Structure formats: C-alpha cells, structure tokens
Amino acid sequence: xxxxxxxxxxxxxxTATVSRALSGRGRVSDATKARVEAAAxxxxxxxxxxxxxxxxGRTRNIGVLVPFLQRWFFSTVLAGTAxxxxxxxxxxxxxxxxxxxxxxxxxxxxxxRRQRVDAVIAxxxxxxxxxxxxxxxxxxPVLAIGGPxxxxxxxxxxxxxxxxxxxxxxxxxxxxTIAHIGASPEFDLDFHIPTQRRQGFEQALTAAGVAVRxxxxxxxxxxxxxxxxxxxxxxxxxxxRPTAIFAASDEMAIGAIMAARxxxxxxxxxxxxxxxxxxxxxxxFRLTTVDQFPARQGERAAQAILALLDAAGAQxxxxxxxxxxxxxxxxxxxx
Amino acid sequence: xxxxxxxxxxxxxxTATVSRALSGRGRVSDATKARVEAAAxxxxxxxxxxxxxxxxGRTRNIGVLVPFLQRWFFSTVLAGTAxxxxxxxxxxxxxxxxxxxxxxxxxxxxxxRRQRVDAVIAxxxxxxxxxxxxxxxxxxPVLAIGGPxxxxxxxxxxxxxxxxxxxxxxxxxxxxTIAHIGASPEFDLDFHIPTQRRQGFEQALTAAGVAVRxxxxxxxxxxxxxxxxxxxxxxxxxxxRPTAIFAASDEMAIGAIMAARxxxxxxxxxxxxxxxxxxxxxxxFRLTTVDQFPARQGERAAQAILALLDAAGAQxxxxxxxxxxxxxxxxxxxx
DNA sequence: GTGAAAGCGCTAACAT
DNA sequence: ATGTTAGCGCTTTCAC
Numbered sequence: 001x002x003x004x005x006x007x008x009x010x011x012x013x014x015t016a017t018v019s020r021a022l023s024g025r026g027r028v029s030d031a032t033k034a035r036v037e038a039a040a041x042x043x044x045x046x047x048x049x050x051x052x053x054x055x056x057g058r059t060r061n062i063g064v065l066v067p068f069l070q071r072w073f074f075s076t077v078l079a080g081t082a083x084x085x086x087x088x089x090x091x092x093x094x095x096x097x098x099x100x101x102x103x104x105x106x107x108x109x110x111x112x113r114r115q116r117v118d119a120v121i122a123x124x125x126x127x128x129x130x131x132x133x134x135x136x137x138x139x140x141p142v143l144a145i146g147g148p149x150x151x152x153x154x155x156x157x158x159x160x161x162x163x164x165x166x167x168x169x170x171x172x173x174x175x176x177t178i179a180h181i182g183a184s185p186e187f188d189l190d191f192h193i194p195t196q197r198r199q200g201f202e203q204a205l206t207a208a209g210v211a212v213r214x215x216x217x218x219x220x221x222x223x224x225x226x227x228x229x230x231x232x233x234x235x236x237x238x239x240x241r242p243t244a245i246f247a248a249s250d251e252m253a254i255g256a257i258m259a260a261r262x263x264x265x266x267x268x269x270x271x272x273x274x275x276x277x278x279x280x281x282x283x284x285f286r287l288t289t290v291d292q293f294p295a296r297q298g299e300r301a302a303q304a305i306l307a308l309l310d311a312a313g314a315q316x317x318x319x320x321x322x323x324x325x326x327x328x329x330x331x332x333x334x335x
Numbered sequence: 336x337x338x339x340x341x342x343x344x345x346x347x348x349x350t351a352t353v354s355r356a357l358s359g360r361g362r363v364s365d366a367t368k369a370r371v372e373a374a375a376x377x378x379x380x381x382x383x384x385x386x387x388x389x390x391x392g393r394t395r396n397i398g399v400l401v402p403f404l405q406r407w408f409f410s411t412v413l414a415g416t417a418x419x420x421x422x423x424x425x426x427x428x429x430x431x432x433x434x435x436x437x438x439x440x441x442x443x444x445x446x447x448r449r450q451r452v453d454a455v456i457a458x459x460x461x462x463x464x465x466x467x468x469x470x471x472x473x474x475x476p477v478l479a480i481g482g483p484x485x486x487x488x489x490x491x492x493x494x495x496x497x498x499x500x501x502x503x504x505x506x507x508x509x510x511x512t513i514a515h516i517g518a519s520p521e522f523d524l525d526f527h528i529p530t531q532r533r534q535g536f537e538q539a540l541t542a543a544g545v546a547v548r549x550x551x552x553x554x555x556x557x558x559x560x561x562x563x564x565x566x567x568x569x570x571x572x573x574x575x576r577p578t579a580i581f582a583a584s585d586e587m588a589i590g591a592i593m594a595a596r597x598x599x600x601x602x603x604x605x606x607x608x609x610x611x612x613x614x615x616x617x618x619x620f621r622l623t624t625v626d627q628f629p630a631r632q633g634e635r636a637a638q639a640i641l642a643l644l645d646a647a648g649a650q651x652x653x654x655x656x657x658x659x660x661x662x663x664x665x666x667x668x669x670x
Numbered sequence: 671g672t673g674a675a676a677g678c679g680c681t682a683a684c685a686t
Numbered sequence: 687a688t689g690t691t692a693g694c695g696c697t698t699t700c701a702c
Contacts, residue, residue, distance in 0.1 A: 017672060048450045070414055076405045078429075092428065111424075114381055338679060350689090351682080361681095
C-alpha cells in the first residue's frame, strides 16, 4: 500500500500539501497541485479511507436503510441512489432492515453508530419511535424517502394527489362504478401511504358526486398475486361489478389484469385498470399508471443528502409524478 | 462520542484491556470482561470503525459488486448476503457495477482501493480482464457467485446440469419437439451461463436420441417481455410447433406462458413450459422450474467469504438446485 | 502557498 | 491477565 509520504517524497512536497492538493481543501498552487497529482498517479496512490476518516471525521460514505430489497420499487430506488452517490465519490453502506428484530436492533444500536457513515437515507421504511429516536441521536443528517414520519425530513410524493389523479382519469373516461385495491389495515399500521391513496381515491369520487361504496374496496398486499385475488373478489361479487379498478400499485394492477382476463373480461373494453408506480413491467402490460419515477427518487435523495452534508438544513420536498396513459384504460361504453 | 478511555476509566482498567475485552482477541479474565462490558453498556460505547480499522487493518466490511440491482435475481442474492453478513457484525458496501463505464472504472481504480473493505463478493457479474486483474491486485479475498471467470474462486450452480434436468423432465413426460429460449449471442459474449444452459439442453436431447433443430431455439434477453416475444416466434413458425418449451429463466418462462395463452394454447394441456431460477412469481403462475435458491446463494457466499477471512483458501463450490414440478408441465397427449 | 507537528481513537507488541 | 507504549495514515492547526 503506497502511502502519502511516498507521494510527498516523489512530488517533493510535504504530506500536508499532498493532502491539500488531493482533497481540494486549503489552497495549493496550480503547479504543485499538478505535480502532486502526477506523483499520486504514477504511484497509484489512493487515500486510505480509515486514516482519512479518523483524522477528519468525514467518511465519504452514506448509510442506506432498505426494508424489502427484493421488491422492484426498493431496489430501483436504491440503484438510483447508489449511482448518484458513486458519481460523487461516495460509498454506500447498505443496511437491510427487515422483520428480523435482533438484526434490526443491531443496525440502530451498533452498526450505524460506528462512525462509518456521514449521513443516512431511509428508503420508504416504517420505523418505530425508538428507531427514529436513535436515528436522530446519531447527530448526522438523516433523510427519508416516502416514509410517514413527521420527525424526519422526508422526500415524498403527494400520495393523496397521486390517487386523485388516477381516479380522475377514470372518472374522466365516464366510469362511475370504480373499485379500489389498497392496503390491508395491518399492512398500513405503521406506514401510511396506502391510506393516503385511499383518501385521494375517495376525495376524487366525492368531488365528482359519486358515492363511496365499501364493497368496492378490497385490500391486498401489494403483490401481483394479491392484486389478482382482490380483483377476483371485486369482479365476482354479485350486484353491480365495477367498470374500472384503481390499484394502489402497479404490481397489484397487473394481478388485476390477469384476474380480469381469467374471468373473461376484456381490458380495457369491459374493465379499465390503472395502477401506481411506473413499474418496469408496465410497458409490457400496456398498463396505464401514475408514474412516480422511483429511480429518480433515489437520485434525488442522494443529491439532497450531499447538499445537507456541506450546507444547511433541508426542507421536506415534494416529488414529481405523472399520469402515463397506455392501453388498460378506456372510455366507459354503455353496457 | 464516548471513547475507549472513558470506558477504561469507568471499568478501572487500561484501554488495551477494554479493546481486548470487547473484541475477544487476547485473553481477559471473565470478571474484568464483565466489568468492561457493563461499563461500555452504561456509557453506550461503540468502537469507532475508522480508528479500529486504521490500527488493526481489519474493517469488518465487505464490498459487494452487483450488476443489475433492479432484477429480482440479483436483489434476492444481495438480500441473502446482506442478512448473513449483518448477523456477523459485518457491514456491506454496495457497488453498483453497471454499463456506466466511468463509474465502473472508479469502482475498480479508486473505491475498492480505499482500504474500506476486507474482501469482495462479485454477484453474477461479467468482468473484463483488466477488472479481474484489479480485483486480484487488491490482495484480499475475492469470491464470485456464478460468474464465468476461471481466475476467480467461484460459487456456482452447474448450469449444464440444471438445463439437462429441466430438459429431461420434459423428455420424461413424453415430449420430443422441445424448444429452448436462451440468450442472444451478444448477451452471452462475456457471460457464459446462458450458453451452458443451451449445452445442457442439447446434451439431454442427444442422449435421448432426439435431433437438435435450430428452428427450435430462440434468443431473448431474460425478461418477461423477451420470453413473450420468443415464444410467439416459436409457436407461430409454420411446420411442427413445439409441444414444450424450456426457458433459461423463470421470467422468460412467464413471458412464454402469456404468449401461449394469447395464441390460444392451453398450458400445460397443449404446451408444457419449464423455467430456471425459483422466481417469486413462480408459485402464482404454477410454473415448473429448476430452483437455484438465489437467497441461499447469497448467504452461502457470505459464509464463504467470512471463512476465507479467518482461515485459508476456498475452493470453487457447486451450489444446489432442484426441480420443482408445478402446473405448467404435463405429459404429452397424442395430438 | 507550504511545512512541522500534534493528534484522530484505536490495536498490538512487548513487558510485567 | 493486564498495563505501557508505539504506531496505523491521514488532516489540520499554527507558523512562516
């Protein structure tokens, strides 16, 4: 391992100057800077992260907390964050925060407290009160993406507005009997996004003078399979089947499409379906959806945390979303 | 930040003893060990990673290289690795190694060389020769999961055997006109798994005395959409359509199922389909598949790298796989 | 603009 | 079994 002294010797300067030249902190003449860089280059020198961290207190490393690594949405956000951070020379330390309680505790009580990260990003994760306490006690910038907690600075889409938009799209096509596939109550206990989507849905209906009917709601677990089951229920129930379904995620919407097909309904001729997310499979299924650009959410979070690191506080920020009309929604045709 | 001296003072011992007691290296009497632990506990002391790393040369951190974070297979392997590593008090630094060449270079030339990781795991990633040179030059344990490179210690499933198993399943059901959806040549240029699957497929056919017909092969890109397109080709081509399809991934197999349905073929009555992976969607589609247990692959890699870290060399290891017969394959019925 | 020197918070000999 | 001490490889005052 070539160390800073060797670079200093080769460049004919002190280690202090090498440090300044390579880090960009403190002034160094252009000439020496060039010489130092050349020396570092020929020696293949790379600053030792532990030594630098110990001396400076900065790590150039961000901790990222992710709940369901295997779900498309989360890994997509993570990919966005990772790319953006790497672009700035930052590493990312990944903490998979699952239901495994002992592991989970260790993240908050030990792993995050080892002085290994400069800041943390929590990706759409429902945190306990004590966990948030611990994050706050870390005394470093913390940013949440899409979580429900008011104590954390949060980047989020306006889920009420998202749902309203999807529902208004359906209303605009003439639909009046619109069902909603949302979260089961347990699922939503600590994570409020699904409830907000339901609120937006009901707001839109009410604003259009359409009554909200409890039989037109069916809970599911945000998977294709869950959406499939829920849609079967909705479509199978006697007495006025829905002519449109708003699913709170694209994966559930895809499940609904398959359920409809299996029951012999044509999408969108007999049934319109709209989802939320911007899932990669959306194009294939020609799914109309409200895209929330998950990869960009991740990037945005990375930028925000970097800003927090060399400047002052960040405010909660509203993330963009957009209706993408494809082939699973159509005008209501008189039955 | 409470430091080791405070713990030493409170426990009435030297910092060296605290270090020994907390790390488990070197002997400490049970009594003092208990006192030190108590002191650390009441003070909420956690060892500073940079300081410890600088002094010891160990980081308790593993670098993980992942190519397509958004693909189910990769994020599942990663989740397995992450959980297992965390269980042992290790952090994981995630490097997303994509087609972005400048970023990619920075991983190998800078990020990995900062003394931040004790070892690296490369998850099913096609590495260039120079990249492998750089990994080897890192002078630390490196482990690959499922990659093609002979210079790296690799944990992998026997892809030839996997394909043979899938094909033999189909042959055993009486099928003789079996098609294969595999990788396009470009896709396989630097990553040989797809080719191995094709070899296994052809081996099985030949062993059963069935001629290999080029028209019964169709390349795709390992996505649902790709599998869909490929199956349409295979089934639409005039002259002896296949009665069974072996797809080199579950996602392609799912695409094939949908293509078959759309063309009016019943699965498995008219067409049997088998995939590879053990994808989470497999149950929903009742897909017969050869499961390769991705989550366990990740765990296994974590265990192997930990073993490498405190002992001697590891040998390449064969990973388990298993035929899971569900509902998309059936006996050939006379047409 | 540059150098000297004092740490950053630990661990690992080496003593005892 | 425990204490003393010398670093680990940087960054950052403080001088000049």
